[in-house]
Every structure is written in C-alpha cells, then in structure tokens.
Amino acid sequence: MGTSTSSMAAKFAFYPPNPPSYNIIVDEATGRMRISDVHQRDNVDMDVLKLTTKRGNEIVAMYFKNASASLTLLYSHGNAADLGLMFHIFSELSLHLNVNLMGYDYSGYGHSSGKASEQDTYADIEAAYKCLEETYGVKEEDIILYGQSVGSGPTLELAIRFHQLRAVVLHSPILSGLRVMYPVKRTFWFDIYKNIDKIPLISCPVLVIHGTEDDVVDISHGKQLWELCKEKYEPLWLKGGNHCNLELYPEYLRHLRKFISAIEKLPRLRNVSEQKTTDEAVVAESSSSGNNTIEQVIILDKSRPSTDLREKEKGRPSIGQRSEKSRLSTDSSGSSREKSRSSIDKRDKSRKSVDRSGKARNSVDQQEKARNSFDRLGNMVRSVGLCNVDCLKQTAAEA
Incomplete structure (x- = not known):
C-alpha cells in the first residue's frame, strides 16, 4: 500500500507540457544550438546546452549571460512549464536584475530525456549547478538559487548540501507535496519534497514570495517556511496575487532588485559561525556610508524572532x-x-519527551482519511499541474 501510494504521488506530482513548447535547432553558421518558437532579442547572449545527469538523463539548459553581472541565478521553474514558456521571463530577469541566469528543464520536460521524479529533479539541478562551476567558472558563493512552486523542492535539496551559497529565493513554495492537498501535521515517508524539514538547515539569506490569493498553494506554506528560516529576508506577500501571475506585479521586480542589491553588499559566506559577525559589520558599514538598504531588510540575530514555536510559548531567551x-x-x-x-x-x-509525543502522532485524523479518495487526489494534483501554462503564456506575450 505504501509503495503504491508513493508511486501515485510521484506520478501525479509532475505534469510536463505535451507537446513541448519549443524545439532545438542547430545554427548552421555557428554550429551552436538554439531554441525555436521564441523571439530572441539581438542583444541577448544566451547558450543552449545539453547536460548529462548522474542518473543517465540528458537535460536541456539555457544560460543567459550578463556582461556586468556579479551574481548568477539558478532557476528551477514550476510545474507544467518548460524552457520555451520560461524563455522571456528568464531573459527579462537577467536583464533587469543584472544577473547571469541558468534555467533548465527537468527530466521528461521539454526536450529533456527520461521521466520526471523527485530524485531525478535532484540530479537535474545538480547537473545544472556543476555546469555553472565547470563550464562558466561560477563560484558557489556567487550563486543564488531560485525555486518556483514545485521547483522549491530541488532548490532546497541543493541548498542543504552547499553552505556557501549567496542566497535562496522561494517563489510560491510548497511545504511538501502532500501538504498541498491535505493539512497533515507530520511528515510521512512517502511524501515528496519535504521542504518543511529542510528549510531550517539553510544558512544563507532566504527571500519568500507568495500571493495572498493563491488557490493552488495556500500562502500559509510560504509564511510557515519563512518563519522557519535561519536568515530571514523581508518577505513579499503580494496582495491579490495567485499562483501564476506574480511576475505581472510591479512590486515583484522591485523587491527582487532590492534583494539582489542587498545580497551583493553582503560578504561571501565563509562558514556559518562567521555569518553573524559579518552581517553586523555590513550593517555598520552601510550605516556609516548613509546607505540604509541592508539595515532595513537584513534581519539579524538580535531582532530575528524565534522560529521555534516551543521557544515562543515558553519565552525562551535568545x-x-x-x-x-x-x-x-x-x-x-x-x-x-x-x-x-x-x-x-x-x-x-x-526533548526526548517531545520527540516521543511526535512519534506517537502516527496517524492522520479520520476525517482526513475520509477525504483521501482517488478522484479528489487526482483532481487536485492535476489542478496543480496545470497551474502555470496560461499565466506564463500571458507573461511571455507581454514581455
């Protein structure tokens, strides 16, 4: 029963566009690959690559170069999207945020081979990350991970493995796959993308962006993940925003620019123990120079609220x-x-008593079990799967 449930969750969690929204062609003059069915500006310097993952799949990636950039965004897109649908968003973000940007298609998406699964997406983002390091010479401390919706899963998986990343952005993120559908209070072994358990392990600054009217992934997911962050950055709760249209809000780009500007002023992370002193040094330097951007948005240990509910209840000191x-x-x-x-x-x-009490909660409420029908599961996950297509087309058209 457990195995079949896990397989069903993995099957329904991914919904790649069919057919893909783009094709790959080879430029006869240069021998370089490029994607068709998109209008590319003449001043956009972009590479199309095919990368082999450790699980044997060949995935397609795009790398947008910005000559004046000091930071690189590694973007994991949402469900039901591929590089063709994301092309204009990637191009605009690279230009307006003044960053290099790499986007990639998961296994089974676009013209990437294989079939999507949780473990394959982890191998996919790892291959993209290695390409940044080995092909383009990008250093770990100059990389910002960006995960949208389902993309928050591979983003946080990579973030817990590398501790000198510059920052993480979570766009309409999920607590876990199962929690999108049911408000379960514990993590089950067959759940996928257990972000709620990984976010407290991230040592770099984290920005969370979520729409207040998101009817696919409730804003409570984003707020709880933000509460659990070690290094909080001022979040962006877009009033009226849903799951698919946050890029259309002027505040979206303004807040990202503000975030990138603040992150560029931060020293590169050397290790976790040094981060507190370096944060304070940056704020002091910013204050003396009259630039209070970081002072306004970086939340230091002195002002950061406790992310542990038990600490809040007991009033435990810092x-x-x-x-x-x-x-x-x-x-x-x-x-x-x-x-x-x-x-x-x-x-x-x-602590042991608390742990034992957590283990004792080994079953879901009977009312939740009653709702766990195959039809409801299928309908809800399919709605998640289809969430990005129309809004991305609209965004691309406007771009």
Missing part, C-alpha cells in the same frame, strides 16, 4: 542570552556547574 547566562553560571562555583549539568539533562529528557 542564543546569546543563554550563552551569557551559561558563562556566568560556570564562573560562579562548582556546584553551579552541577546544576547546569542537571538542567541540561532535564532539557534532554524534555
């Missing part, structure tokens, strides 16, 4: 306060150290 109290306790006497050990033991027991 990390810095706890460490200071610990030093005072250690300096006071040997007996204080014994009390500290006892306190730690109690906290360990408390």
Whole structure:
C-alpha cells in the first residue's frame, strides 16, 4: 500500500507540457544550438546546452549571460512549464536584475530525456549547478538559487548540501507535496519534497514570495517556511496575487532588485559561525556610508524572532542570552556547574519527551482519511499541474 501510494504521488506530482513548447535547432553558421518558437532579442547572449545527469538523463539548459553581472541565478521553474514558456521571463530577469541566469528543464520536460521524479529533479539541478562551476567558472558563493512552486523542492535539496551559497529565493513554495492537498501535521515517508524539514538547515539569506490569493498553494506554506528560516529576508506577500501571475506585479521586480542589491553588499559566506559577525559589520558599514538598504531588510540575530514555536510559548531567551547566562553560571562555583549539568539533562529528557509525543502522532485524523479518495487526489494534483501554462503564456506575450 505504501509503495503504491508513493508511486501515485510521484506520478501525479509532475505534469510536463505535451507537446513541448519549443524545439532545438542547430545554427548552421555557428554550429551552436538554439531554441525555436521564441523571439530572441539581438542583444541577448544566451547558450543552449545539453547536460548529462548522474542518473543517465540528458537535460536541456539555457544560460543567459550578463556582461556586468556579479551574481548568477539558478532557476528551477514550476510545474507544467518548460524552457520555451520560461524563455522571456528568464531573459527579462537577467536583464533587469543584472544577473547571469541558468534555467533548465527537468527530466521528461521539454526536450529533456527520461521521466520526471523527485530524485531525478535532484540530479537535474545538480547537473545544472556543476555546469555553472565547470563550464562558466561560477563560484558557489556567487550563486543564488531560485525555486518556483514545485521547483522549491530541488532548490532546497541543493541548498542543504552547499553552505556557501549567496542566497535562496522561494517563489510560491510548497511545504511538501502532500501538504498541498491535505493539512497533515507530520511528515510521512512517502511524501515528496519535504521542504518543511529542510528549510531550517539553510544558512544563507532566504527571500519568500507568495500571493495572498493563491488557490493552488495556500500562502500559509510560504509564511510557515519563512518563519522557519535561519536568515530571514523581508518577505513579499503580494496582495491579490495567485499562483501564476506574480511576475505581472510591479512590486515583484522591485523587491527582487532590492534583494539582489542587498545580497551583493553582503560578504561571501565563509562558514556559518562567521555569518553573524559579518552581517553586523555590513550593517555598520552601510550605516556609516548613509546607505540604509541592508539595515532595513537584513534581519539579524538580535531582532530575528524565534522560529521555534516551543521557544515562543515558553519565552525562551535568545542564543546569546543563554550563552551569557551559561558563562556566568560556570564562573560562579562548582556546584553551579552541577546544576547546569542537571538542567541540561532535564532539557534532554524534555526533548526526548517531545520527540516521543511526535512519534506517537502516527496517524492522520479520520476525517482526513475520509477525504483521501482517488478522484479528489487526482483532481487536485492535476489542478496543480496545470497551474502555470496560461499565466506564463500571458507573461511571455507581454514581455
């Protein structure tokens, strides 16, 4: 039963455009590949590539070069889209954000070989990332990962593996595949794209963008992911925005520009322990120079609210306060150290108790089970799958 459920979830989670919205042709004069059925500006410098993943699939990627760019965006698009539909959006983002940009088609999408699955999308983004490093010489600390909708899954999977990335952008992200359809309170083994469990592990700044009227992936997904971030950046909740049209809002591009500008001023991440001091140094430098952009938008440890609900409920002090109290306790006497050990033991027991209570919640509410019919699952996932086509065509036409 579990295996069939997992296979069904994987099958319904992906809905590539059929037929693909583009074709690949070879320019006889230059021998370079390019895509047809799109109008390309003369001043756009773009490469079309075919990359082989570690799972043996050959995926299609596009790399937009911006001569004045210092940062590179690695963009994982949403469901029911491919490079043909995304071409104009990629081109405009590269131009207006002043970044290089690589977009790619998942296995089974566009003219990429294979069949889409969760693990294949992880291999796909890894192949695109390696191409940036090996072919274009892009360094890890100059890469911003951008994940839209389903693309938030491979984006966060890659982000937890590389700890010196410059930043992450999550556009209408999902908590997990199953949570899009049902408000489950725990993560099941057969669920896909368990973003809710990965986001607390990301050490670089994270920007979350979500529409308030999203009827495919509720805005609560974006808000909960933002709450769980370590390094929060001012989020963008687009009033009236749905799942497919956020690019049409003027605030969308303005906020992204503001984000890129702030990120460019941040020092490159060397390791997690140094990030707090470097953030404070950047804000101090920004204040002295009269530029308060970063001061307004980067949330430091002193002002960052706790992302742990248990900490909020108990009013637990911040990390810095706890460490200071610990030093005072250690300096006071040997007996204080014994009390500290006892306190730690109690906290360990408390954590174990919480963990056991979490494990005890091993079933979904009966009312949720009753809703878990095949027809409802199929209809809802198909609606997710079809969400991007029309809006992307509209955006491309306007571009």
